Each structure stands twice: as C-alpha cells, then as structure tokens.
Amino acid sequence: xxxxxxxxxxxxxxxxxxxxxxxxxxxxxxxxxxxxxxxxxxxxxxxxxxxxxxxxxxxxxxxxxxxxxxxxxxxxxxxxxxxxxxxxxxxxxxxxxxxxxxxxxxxxxxxxxxxxxxxxxxxxxxxxxxxxxxxxxxxxxxxxxxxxxxxxxxxxxxxxxxxxxxxxxxxxxxxxxxxxxxxxxxxxxxxxxxxxxxxxxxxxxxxxxxxxxxxxxxxxxxxxxxxxxxxxxxxxxxxxxxxxxxxxxxxxxxxxxxxxxxxxxxxxxxxxxxxxxxxxxxxxxxxxxxxxxxxxxxxxxxxxxxxxxx
Amino acid sequence: xxxxxxxxxxxxxxxxxxxxxxxxxxxxxxxxxxxxxxxxxxxxxxxxxxxxxxxxxxxxxxxxxxxxxxxxxxxxxxxxxxxxxxxxxxxxxxxxxxxxxxxxxxxxxxxxxxxxxxxxxxxxxxxxxxxxxxxxxxxxxxxxxxxxxxxxxxxxxxxxxxxxxxxxxxxxxxxxxxxxxxxxxxxxxxxxxxxxxxxxxxxxxxxxxxxxxxxxxxxxxxxxxxxxxxxxxxxxxxxxxxxxxxxxxxxxxxxxxxxxxxxxxxxxxxxxxxxxxxxxxxxxxxxxxxxxxxxxxxxxxxxxxxxxxxxxxxxxxxxxxxxxxxxxxxxxxxxxxxxxxxxxxxxxxxxxxxxxxxxxxxxxxxxxxxxxxxxxxxxxxxxxxxxxxxxxxxxxxxxxxxxxxxxxxxxxxxxxxxxxxxxxxxxxxxxxxxxxxxxxxxxxxxxxxxxxxxxxxxxxxxxxxxxxxxxxxxxxxxxxxxxxxxxxxxxxxxxxxxxxxxx
Ligand SMILES: Nc1ncnc2c1ncn2[C@@H]1O[C@H](COP(=O)(O)OP(=O)(O)OP(=O)(O)O)[C@@H](O)[C@H]1O
Ligand SMILES: [Mg+2]
Numbered sequence: 001x002x003x004x005x006x007x008x009x010x011x012x013x014x015x016x017x018x019x020x021x022x023x024x025x026x027x028x029x030x031x032x033x034x035x036x037x038x039x040x041x042x043x044x045x046x047x048x049x050x051x052x053x054x055x056x057x058x059x060x061x062x063x064x065x066x067x068x069x070x071x072x073x074x075x076x077x078x079x080x081x082x083x084x085x086x087x088x089x090x091x092x093x094x095x096x097x098x099x100x101x102x103x104x105x106x107x108x109x110x111x112x113x114x115x116x117x118x119x120x121x122x123x124x125x126x127x128x129x130x131x132x133x134x135x136x137x138x139x140x141x142x143x144x145x146x147x148x149x150x151x152x153x154x155x156x157x158x159x160x161x162x163x164x165x166x167x168x169x170x171x172x173x174x175x176x177x178x179x180x181x182x183x184x185x186x187x188x189x190x191x192x193x194x195x196x197x198x199x200x201x202x203x204x205x206x207x208x209x210x211x212x213x214x215x216x217x218x219x220x221x222x223x224x225x226x227x228x229x230x231x232x233x234x235x236x237x238x239x240x241x242x243x244x245x246x247x248x249x250x251x252x253x254x255x256x257x258x259x260x261x262x263x264x265x266x267x268x269x270x271x272x273x274x275x276x277x278x279x280x281x282x283x284x285x286x287x288x289x290x291x292x293x294x295x296x297x298x299x300x301x302x303x304x305x306x307x308x309x310x
Numbered sequence: 311x312x313x314x315x316x317x318x319x320x321x322x323x324x325x326x327x328x329x330x331x332x333x334x335x336x337x338x339x340x341x342x343x344x345x346x347x348x349x350x351x352x353x354x355x356x357x358x359x360x361x362x363x364x365x366x367x368x369x370x371x372x373x374x375x376x377x378x379x380x381x382x383x384x385x386x387x388x389x390x391x392x393x394x395x396x397x398x399x400x401x402x403x404x405x406x407x408x409x410x411x412x413x414x415x416x417x418x419x420x421x422x423x424x425x426x427x428x429x430x431x432x433x434x435x436x437x438x439x440x441x442x443x444x445x446x447x448x449x450x451x452x453x454x455x456x457x458x459x460x461x462x463x464x465x466x467x468x469x470x471x472x473x474x475x476x477x478x479x480x481x482x483x484x485x486x487x488x489x490x491x492x493x494x495x496x497x498x499x500x501x502x503x504x505x506x507x508x509x510x511x512x513x514x515x516x517x518x519x520x521x522x523x524x525x526x527x528x529x530x531x532x533x534x535x536x537x538x539x540x541x542x543x544x545x546x547x548x549x550x551x552x553x554x555x556x557x558x559x560x561x562x563x564x565x566x567x568x569x570x571x572x573x574x575x576x577x578x579x580x581x582x583x584x585x586x587x588x589x590x591x592x593x594x595x596x597x598x599x600x601x602x603x604x605x606x607x608x609x610x611x612x613x614x615x616x617x618x619x620x621x622x623x624x625x626x627x628x629x630x631x632x633x634x635x636x637x638x639x640x641x642x643x644x645x646x647x648x649x650x651x652x653x654x655x656x657x658x659x660x661x662x663x664x665x666x667x668x669x670x671x672x673x674x675x676x677x678x679x680x681x682x683x684x685x686x687x688x689x690x691x692x693x694x695x696x697x698x699x700x701x702x703x704x705x706x707x708x709x710x711x712x713x714x715x716x717x718x719x720x721x722x723x724x725x726x727x728x729x730x731x732x733x734x735x736x737x738x739x740x741x742x743x744x745x746x747x748x749x750x751x752x753x754x755x756x757x758x759x760x761x762x763x764x765x766x767x768x769x770x771x772x773x774x775x776x777x778x779x780x781x782x783x784x785x786x787x788x789x790x791x792x793x794x795x796x797x798x799x800x801x802x803x804x805x806x807x808x809x810x811x812x813x
Pocket of ligand 1: 346709710713
C-alpha cells in the first residue's frame with residue numbers, strides 16, 4: 001500500500017504533462033498534414049532528425065534556443081522532401097513516410113559518429129530550463145502541476161487552441177481542410193491544392209521538430225540514439241483517437257502521458273510488477289485506443305490520395 | 311460575339327478529346343451542347359472554366375483574348391461551372407462550401423454570421439431555397455445542385471456552364487431547374503447547357519452546337535431542327551428514338567419473389583412483403599419514384615443485403631440464403647445502378663474489370679495463376695462485340711466515358727450467360743446511340759427466352775421496354791399492367807401514391 005501512495009502523488013500529474021508534450025507536438029503535426037490530405041507517418045523520423053539538430057545547434061552555440069531553431073530548420077527541410085515526393089511526384093505517401101523514418105533512424109547515428117565520435121549518445125549540451133509562471137505557480141494543486149514546466153510544454157499547450165482556431169475558424173483552415181476532403185472542389189474555386197498541401201506539410205514539420213527539440217534539449221540535455229521511442233507514432237494514434245481535432249488530440253495525449261508517467265513512477269517506487277510490463281503500458285494503451293477508435297474515426301476523405309490536375 | 315473558343319485542341323494519351331473545336335456563344339442565350347458519351351463536352355468545358363489547359367487554341371471574351379491558368383482566372387472573367395460530378399466538400403455545410411475560396415472575414419476569423427447572410431440573401435434573390443447549415447452529405451442531389459449554382463452566382467458568374475445537370479434529377483427537380491434557368495436568362499445571364507436528352511434541348515435552348523468524336527459537326531437554331539435530326543448529327547447515322555420490339559410469348563416462371571421484406575441501413579422498413587414473378591422471355595419493369603425501395607430490392611435480390619423475411623427462387627432453386635457469388639453462379643447477372651461504385655473498379659484496367667467474376671474460372675485461372683493471354687483475348691472479344699470505344703484493353707476504367715463504362719459492364723454481365731438479368735437504371739447519363747444499343751441488347755436477350763428485371767426512374771424507358779410493368783410505392787407493389795395497358799398518366803399517379811381505386 002505504501003508504495004502505491006508514493007506513485008499517486010502530485011508529481012505524477014506534473015510528469016503526465018511533461019510526458020504528454022512530446023506526443024502532443026507530433027499529434028498536432030499530424031492533424032495539419034492529414035487535414036490537408038497528406039498522410040504523415042514520417043513524424044517519428046522528423047522528430048529524431050530535429051532532436052539531433054537541436055543538440056548540434058545547442059552544442060556549437062551554447063544556446064539551447066538556437067538549438068530549437070536548428071531543429072525547426074531541420075524539420076522543415078525534411079518535410080520539404082516529404083512534400084516534394086508526395087505532392088509533386090505523387091509517390092505513395094506511406095512509402096515516402098517509411099523512407100523518412102528509416103532516414104531518421106540512421107542519419108543522426110551516422111552524424112553522431114562523424115561529429116562527436118560517439119556511438120549512441122551525444123555530449124551533454126546547454127538545455128532549456130523550466131520557467132516558473134509567477135501567479136500560476138502559487139495556486140495550490142495546479143501550481144505544482146502546471147506552474148513550473150519547460151517553455152516548450154507551454155508552447156505545446158498553447159498550440160492546442162491556436163491550432164483549433166486556425167483550422168476551424170479562419171479562411172486558411174477552411175481551405176486547408178477542403179484540400180484534404182475534396183481537392184477537386186478546392187481547385188474549382190481557385191484554392192491551390194498544391195499550395196495548401198505544402199503548407200500543411202511544412203506546419204507539420206515545424207510542430208514535429210518542436211517535439212523532437214523538447215526531448216533532446218529540454219527534457220534531456222543530449223541526444224540518445226532512437227530517443228523518440230515511438231512517440232511520433234503514438235502521436236499519430238492520439239491524432240486518430242482525437243478524431244483529427246486538436247482538443248481531442250490533447251485529451252488523448254494526456255491519457256498517454258499519464259500512462260507513461262505512471263509506469264515511470266511505478267518503476268521508481270519499486271511496485272511489485274515487472275518493469276518490462278510497466279514499460280509496455282503506453283504502447284498497450286495506444287493499441288487499445290486505436291482499436292476502440294477504429295470504426296468511429298473518419299479520416300479526411302482524400303488523405304493519402306495524390307492529387308492530379310484535370 | 312460574347313464568347314469565342316477558337317480551334318481548341320486537347321489530347322489525352324491515345325485520345326484526341328477536342329479536335330480544333332470552335333464554339334461561339336451569344337450574350338443572353340441558352341446554348342445547348344450535344345454529343346455522344348466521350349464526344350469531348352466535359353473536356354471542352356473544363357478548358358473554358360480554367361480547370362484544364364488547352365494544348366492549342368484560344369479563348370476570346372468580347373473579342374479580347376483571355377488565358378486561364380486556373381479556375382480563379384476564369385471566375386474573374388465571369389465564367390462559372392456546375393460540374394457533372396459536383397465539386398462540393400461533403401462534410402462541410404452549405405455555407406462553408408459557398409464561401410470556400412472567397413471567405414468574408416472579421417479580423418483573422420471567418421465571419422460566419424455574414425457568410426450565412428450572404429447565402430440567404432442570394433438564395434432569396436434567385437428563388438433558390440437552401441438550408442445554409444445543412445451538411446452537403448445530408449441533402450439531396452437537387453439541393454446540392456442549387457448550392458453549386460449559388461456558388462457560381464456569388465462569384466459573379468455571367469456565363470453559367472451546366473454539365474449534364476438533369477442526369478441526376480427527378481422530373482420535378484428538372485422542372486425547377488428549367489424555371490431557374492429561365493429566370494437567370496431574364497436576369498441577363500448566359501448559359502451553356504449539356505444534356506443527352508433531346509427533348510430537353512428542344513425545350514430550353516436557343517441554339518445548339520453538336521460534337522462528335524471531338525469535332526464540331528453542326529451549329530443550329532433549336533427551333534429549326536427536329537429531334538431526329540439532332541440525333542443523326544450527333545451519332546452520324548439514323549437513330550431510332552423509339553424502341554422496336556416484337557411480341558414475345560413468355561414461358562416458365564424464372565424468378566419468383568415471395569413476401570420479401572427488408573430494411574435499409576438505418577433499420578427502416580423499405581420493402582413491405584413484396585411478391586412477384588419474372589418469366590423466361592419477359593422484361594418486367596419496375597416503375598417508381600427514386601427512394602421507394604428500388605435500391606433495397608436490387609440489393610436483396612443480388613445478395614448484397616440480407617432480407618428480413620421472404621424467399622427468392624431462381625429457376626426452381628431457392629437462392630435466398632446464397633451469397634452474391636453463388637447467386638451469380640446460379641444464373642443471376644446484375645447491372646448496378648451506380649456503375650462507378652459497384653459496376654467497375656475505376657483504377658483497374660479494362661481487362662481486369664472484365665475478369666471480375668471470372669477470375670477463378672477456366673480458362674483464365676490456371677492453378678494459382680491468371681492467364682493474361684486468355685484474358686486479353688476475352689477482352690478484345692468483348693470490346694469488339696459491344697463496341698466499347700477505347701484505345702486499348704489496358705486503359706484504366708476511370709478514363710472511359712460513362713457510356714463506354716456501361717457498355718463494358720453489360721458486355722461482362724451478358725457473357726455470363728445468365729438466366730435472369732437485373733438491370734438497374736441501365737441507361738442513366740447515356741447518349742441516344744448508347745441507349746439504343748443497350749435497349750436492343752436487352753430485347754435480344756429477352757428474345758432468347760431469358761428474363762429481365764428492369765428498374766428505372768425513367769418512365770419512357772419502362773414503357774418502351776417492359777412486357778409487364780409493376781409500380782412500386784413506399785416499398786409495396788401498388789399496380790401491375792401488361793404492356794400497352796397503362797398510360798403514363800395512370801402510372802404517374804400510382805407512382806405518386808394515389809391508390810388504384812381512387813384513380
Ligand atoms: N483524365 C483523362 N485521361 C484520359 N482520357 C480522358 C480523361 N478525361 C477524358 N478522357 C477521354 O476524353 C474523351 C472525352 O471525354 P469527355 O469526358 O470530355 O466526354 P463527354 O462528352 O463529357 O462524355 P459524357 O457524355 O459521357 O460525359 C473520352 O474519350 C475520354 O475517355
Ligand atoms: Mg461529360
């Protein structure tokens with residue numbers, strides 16, 4: 001009994017938020033891309049590449065924020081490859097995504113060796129420190145949970161209403177969604193399918209990059225081989241579970257984040273369950289959520305379908 | 311001259327869709343565009359509305375040369391198009407579709423209140439009622455068409471292109487459309503109207519341009535020509551607009567349907583204990599307004615939907631528990647109503663489409679392998695027999711024109727040598743020549759002592775072809791007539807729900 005009460009403390013919820021962030025970024029990233037009609041299973045790869053780029057940036061400038069900037073640039077560049085193959089060359093989007101994931105797994109390890117002469121981990125670099133939000137931090141219960149987190153955590157949370165607003169309240173969002181639902185209709189009213197799909201994929205790249213940067217220069221202060229551990233994919237699961245809606249995705253991410261925090265806390269407090277099983281928790285939850293969401297989820301009608309002009 | 315298209319050329323791989331086409335449109339006229347399936351009408355209009363670029367040729371408006379890089383350019387020049395397949399986003403509301411690409415703003419956000427007002431204002435002004443908050447997927451095709459027309463008007467369309475607007479409408483909705491077209495004309499708009507129905511051309515247009523094989527073969531004033539003449543121009547030979555068929559004595563009962571009851575996908579009862587027979591050597595027509603259970607009937611008979619109760623026998627064999635393929639082997643063939651969804655796999659080549667339902671039969675199946683040499687032979691035979699116009703059997707089904715898609719399905723289904731053929735809306739959207747062809751094939755089939763169940767919303771088709779007519783209303787058979795016994799008025803009344811005794 002004693003050990004379990006150690007697990008369920010306020011710190012568990014603080015950790016939940018922290019664990020949700022690197023899932024929330026790719027989930028939002030997926031929403032932007034898929035709403036525009038481009039399947040994006042490349043998020044995992046993009047996150048890895050950007051996480052590495054963030055460490056490199058931070059290492060050479062001694063400024064973690066410049067590291068984040070490097071991550072965003074790397075994320076956008078990788079996304080541009082994805083966009084070019086999917087939109088211009090009309091390649092199979094699942095295959096392009098898989099290709100980028102393989103690149104994301106291999107390239108950082110290769111560069112790690114080249115730049116730092118190390119296998120698997122980078123040197124420790126400057127990281128982004130938590131911010132203490134003045135009034136918020138002093139509120140009981142909420143304060144300890146939300147009041148002192150990494151600025152990237154706050155950015156991810158703020159991105160939820162922002163994404164919702166952009167997608168569902170602005171002309172830009174209407175057009176972006178139309179391109180994913182019926183690009184032929186968009187074209188006839190002068191909305192460029194090409195342009196909006198590119199924008200969808202690029203925004204997606206920026207968000208995924210922030211997710212990667214959070215892991216390497218905020219949560220940790222170094223790059224570790226394959227450090228995303230499937231978070232890009234869990235993000236996609238959260239996107240589906242949340243029905244391609246930012247609020248839904250946030251809910252799903254908090255759920256996954258909770259599972260992740262729970263298993264970590266349980267391991268730390270030596271609960272009598274084998275750690276291997278505990279570590280499976282978030283992934284099992286992902287599968288259950290996906291199976292449950294399946295029949296009900298309505299993806300954008302033209303996702304993964306290349307568009308060909310008449 | 312208001313609009314001129316000069317020497318427009320547009321090629322597709324293996325097809326010259328538009329071959330130096332010249333089209334002249336006067337201000338304020340309703341101009342008909344007539345041509346067989348695949349004549350190049352849609353292609354030409356896609357060029358005019360900026361969706362496709364011509365390989366050669368130019369467009370002039372009021373004598374000034376214009377070039378359209380995309381649809382926006384054409385919209386700016388006052389050209390709006392209602393496409394053959396509507397260009398709407400199904401999961402958006404009427405208002406969202408209406409404003410897409412042209413959104414009223416309030417700061418950064420869409421001014422939804424203003425948008426709604428715009429829809430209502432314009433719909434009021436033109437007498438086109440729509441519900442601004444309904445989702446497109448929930449409203450009828452007639453309504454969707456109104457949204458398309460309003461969309462074009464809101465962007466200041468002077469010239470309105472209507473590509474086969476009547477193909478999907480009920481007779482009542484067609485009347486509404488005529489009314490709308492006339493009032494647009496009075497308001498000074500110019501209209502290009504595409505249809506396959508000659509009486510519609512006669513009724514509403516001022517002038518007609520006729521296309522055949524991508525070329526202009528005639529430009530006439532509508533009141534100067536008869537329907538047969540138009541048909542001849544369009545097809546290049548005389549066309550019999552009336553079906554000619556001999557009396558044929560029906561034989562044994564081929565299919566017998568007893569007390570058939572079925573629900574639709576939402577669980578509402580759509581067939582209420584229907585009973586009827588179809589005999590060998592007989593065409594039985596089912597007349598009715600769309601949505602009175604015809605779709606469910608076809609689905610239950612072919613095994614695509616489970617019946618709640620009742621039995622179906624085909625040539626003495628009870629088939630009501632068999633799956634679609636077993637029914638096919640038992641002697642049932644099906645020409646589905648929606649050829650693009652159920653008739654063909656649009657992204658398959660013609661050969662592969664022909665193979666459907668034959669793929670595990672000899673000589674095409676050899677152990678686990680398909681014998682494509684045999685398949686190719688089979689395909690060429692069917693293409694020749696049914697005059698499918700295509701550059702080859704490797705062409706994807708989706709690039710064929712509607713008429714040729716239908717001919718391909720017919721060819722495949724007749725080749726099964728079925729005992730009974732279910733033909734649902736077999737000539738929807740087809741040109742007169744294709745209709746003539748398909749009607750003749752159906753009659754020839756009957757004359758070989760086969761049975762046909764014809765489902766059609768087109769009353770003339772039912773009257774022309776059927777040996778016996780059943781009228782369906784709200785899932786019940788409310789009338790039965792021998793050929794020649796019923797007048798269109800009688801049928802029309804029954805279809806609209808007035809009971810026999812009250813006629
Ligand atoms: N995207 C495409 N790729 C290849 N061929 C095409 C394509 N679109 C049309 N075609 C071909 O161009 C020709 C003209 O087609 P179009 O759709 O313009 O005919 P249509 O007159 O509108 O016929 P319908 O009355 O059936 O609508 C046809 O032979 C068709 O197969
Ligand atoms: Mg057409």
